[in-house]
C-alpha cells in the first residue's frame with residue numbers, strides 16, 4: 576500500500592507537522608528523519624505539561640497494549656528531550672498502517688516541547704538502530720511499514736510557507752523537475768548519511784567541507800555546515816554579520832542571496848535557492864534577517880528543512896539510498 580499526509584509549516588517554517596492516527600486518535604506530529612523514536616504527548620503527562628497540546632488518551636484506545644518494563648529516553652541536538660514508557664498500537668499515516676507499532680508515551684518532556692503547542696510528538700524516520708527503547712529496542716514506523724509498501728520508500732515534499740506532503744510507498748514524479756538523482760547512504764551511524772565534500776556558490780571555486788559527511792534531517796529547521804563554508808557563503812552578501820547576540824549570521828532582509836550548491840555522494844550537486852536561505856526577520860521592522868545556513872562544530876553536517884524547501888527528497892530503505900530533485 577501507500578500512505579500520504581500533509582506537511583504543514585508552523586511558525587515561519589520552524590517545523591512541519593503531519594496528522595497521524597494512533598489507536599483511533601489523530602495527533603499532529605513532527606516527522607524527523609534524524610531520529611528513530613515515535614513518541615507522543617499523552618494523558619500520563621502532568622496537566623502542566625499537557626497544557627495547549629492534543630494528547631493521546633491512553634484510556635481511550637481499544638488497541639493500546641502496554642509493553643511491561645519498557646522505557647525510553649531521548650535527547651536531541653537542540654537540547655530538547657523526552658522520556659517515558661512504551662506500548663504498542665495501530666498507527667495509520669495517510670493510509671499506510673502498522674498494527675503493532677511501538678508508541679513511546681512521554682511521562683516527561685523538556686520545556687521547549689511544552690511551549691511548542693503545535694507539536695504533540697515526533698515520528699522518527701531514521702534507522703531503527705538509533706531507537707532508545709530499553710530493554711528491547713523497537714522499530715520505526717517506516718521499518719515496520721516497509722514490507723507492505725508498494726515501494727520501500729518515503730518522500731519529503733516540504734515547502735516554504737506552504738503545505739507539502741510526506742508519502743510512504745511511492746515517489747510522485749509530478750512533484751519534482753527533471754530526473755531524480757541518487758546517492759548511497761552510509762547507515763553506520765543510524766542516519767540518512769551521505770558524503771558531501773564540497774559547496775559551491777555560482778561558478779566560484781568550490782569550498783571543501785571537513786569530514787565531508789552530511790545527514791538529511793527533516794527534524795532540524797536550518798542547514799548546518801562548517802564555519803568556513805558559512806563565512807565563504809555570506810562573504811557574497813553585503814552587510815552580512817555573525818551576530819553573537821542573535822546566535823548566528825544575519826543580513827539585510829532585502830539582500831539578494833546567491834544560490835548554494837552542495838555535493839551529494841560525490842555524484843551530483845544539488846541546489847539550495849538563495850531565497851530559501853533567507854530564514855526569518857530577527858527584528859519587528861523586518862530589516863535584519865537570520866540566515867538559513869548556519870555553522871556547527873561537527874564533522875557531520877546537518878541538512879535540515881532549508882535544504883528540503885529546495886529539494887524534493889526520496890528515502891529508499893530497500894537499497895539505502897537517497898534521491899533528490901528540485902521541487903516542481
Ligand SMILES: Cc1cc(CN)n(C)n1
Pocket residue numbers: 607608609610651652653655792793794795
Ligand atoms: C526535536 C528535535 C529533532 C531534531 C532533529 N533530529 N532536533 C534538532 N530537535
